[in-house]
Amino acid sequence: MSEYEKSKLNRVKRGANRATYDVEKINTILDAGFLCYVGYIYEGKPITIPMAYTRREDKIYIHGSTANRMLLSILESEETSITVMHLDGLVLARSGLHHSVNYRSATLFGSLKKVESDDEKTEILKWIVNQMVPNHWDSLRPMYKKELDRTLVVEFTIETASAKVRDVGVADEPEDYELPIWAGIVPIKQxxxxxxxxxxxxxxxxxxxxxxxxxxxxx
Amino acid sequence: MSEYEKSKLNRVKRGANRATYDVEKINTILDAGFLCYVGYIYEGKPITIPMAYTRREDKIYIHGSTANRMLLSILESEETSITVMHLDGLVLARSGLHHSVNYRSATLFGSLKKVESDDEKTEILKWIVNQMVPNHWDSLRPMYKKELDRTLVVEFTIETASAKVRDVGVADEPEDYELPIWAGIVPIKQxxxxxxxxxxxxxxxxxxxxxxxxxxxxx
Known part of the structure; x- marks a missing residue:
């Protein structure tokens, strides 16, 4: 599959010209970070939790304590969505309306399951640590069995997704370009x-x- | 009110020692950024959308097109939650388990209403632009009535909230401090x-x- 199929769920309506469904482009956005925003529903209310993650193929892995309310809740509901965003710049236009930001964001929809085997959990925790700092895991003290036992590792399979990228300059109303107003981009990076x-x-x-x-x- | 009352909804369970319910501390976290993550429920699924915001007193303001699916949906449900997070550092411990990040995050729960008057909408859009870049609005071309008409401005009243802050060094298992493993903090900033x-x-x-x-x- 080179592109996620568009459906009511993932089709981008606002700013459709900035949208992509291309699997490789979305993976590139995912691989550029290590913090994602996971949605869950608690007593009917949507809540967003920032979490560390890593990606392998069409899987996103997150982890937490075995007592983590959000992880237990989304595991029970068996599905969630995950959002990743990188802010790349402030777009300062001549008019308020055309102010924007340059960014790369991806929204993923999928199903969840708990990772059970100790070997698989250890391998995934290694990927998560190495997603923060490449090649870091091998310098650490190995995990204890009791540490693994209190760590919940969750596998999220991306079923559909979309991304939005804005990486261009200011787009003002045609008649505004003559105005003596400063406009431009302030690049932002982490x-x-x-x-x-x-x-x-x-x-x-x-x-x-x-x-x-x-x-x-x-x- | 100097502190949000703790309830089932906002009480921090994991890492409670990092939690705060102090209104001023939470406002300081909110005022340090301009991008928030808004949760909404679409066909039973929790979805998170990054949005620009500003704060005045106990109100958060967000905006978008009058055709914005998410804004219309949360306005209809009359409530949502908003998350703001600032990443301050990577915490590289001696063990995988104690890897963490330093951060300041706030989660807000509240009710929503549409802002109707043009004067009020204009004032709020000014605050939103000035939240990105202080004192910027007055340098811009004034908004047209037709631009205001296609802009939806939403007022979110914070009813309860909590924040988590981690701003300390590495916390490893006591017996691990003797290990010849490098540990420390890599500060991160935007x-x-x-x-x-x-x-x-x-x-x-x-x-x-x-x-x-x-x-x-x-x-």
């Missing part, structure tokens, strides 16, 4: 600052290469 | 890059002081 060692052993150690690499690529 | 003028008049103009101020304060 950056990393220099790593700060924890007290004790890390203060005496060199910062591992994979963490310095992360800093260099995100500073 | 920054602005130098403004890029739109083609035409703006290329010949100086960048307005309020936009340069925004850049200087966020670079």
């Amino acid at each position: 950056v990393a600052e220099y790593p700060i060692a924890d007290k004790g052993e890390p203060e005496k150690m060199e910062i591992p290469k994979h963490i310095l690499d992360y800093y260099e690529q995100n500073k | 920054v602005a890059e130098y403004p890029i003028a739109d083609k035409g008049e703006p290329e010949k103009m100086e960048i307005p002081k309020h936009i340069l101020d925004y850049y200087e304060q966020n670079k």
Whole structure:
């Protein structure tokens, strides 16, 4: 499948010209982050929770405590949606109406199941940690069985999805371009600052290469 | 009211030591951003939509097209929740389990109504634009009546809320501190890059002081 089928659920109505259903483009948006917003319904009310995630093929993995109200609730309902957004810039137009932001966002709809096997859970937790900082997991102390036991790992299968991308300049009303009003883009990005060692052993150690690499690529 | 009353809806269960119900602290988190995540229920499914917002007292204002499916849907249901999160750092622990992020997040529950008067709508749109870039609105071409007519402005009254803040160092298992594993914090922040003028008049103009101020304060 190269494109998600459009349905009533995922079809983008507002700003349809910015929409994409292309699987690879959506995966690129997903792989550029590690924080997603998971929707769930609690006593009839829609609530959004930020969570760390990772993606493999058409699966998104999230995790939490085995007592996590939201994870238990969405597992019970067997479906949810997940939103990922990256803010890329402020679009300052000549008129209020045409103010906007440049961004890449994806909304995923799918079904959920609990991951049961310890081996699979461990592998997925490794992916989640490495989604934050590539190649990080292998530098850590291995997980204990009791830690795995209190960790709930949830697999979300993407059944349909859409994305919206705005990555162009200002779009004002034709007659407004003559106005002596400043308009333009203020690019926005998320950056990393220099790593700060924890007290004790890390203060005496060199910062591992994979963490310095992360800093260099995100500073 | 200095603190939101704790109820089943807003009480933080996981990581309760990071929770706050203090109105001023929650307002500070809200005022530090301009993008929120609004939850709504579409055909029984929870969906999250990123939106620009502003806050005045206990009201959050969002806006969109008068044809916006989500805004019309939440107006009909008369209630929703809104989530705001700022990511402040990666918490790299000695064990996978204690990996975390530093952040400030707020979840608001409340009721909704449509803002009807043109004067009030114009004032709120000014607040929304100025929430992105302070003092920006007055430099723009005034809104036309026809633009106001196609803009839906929604007032969300915060009825209850909670926030979670993590702003401390690594918290590992006591016995892990001896391990020769690097641990620490990688601070993360959102920054602005130098403004890029739109083609035409703006290329010949100086960048307005309020936009340069925004850049200087966020670079």
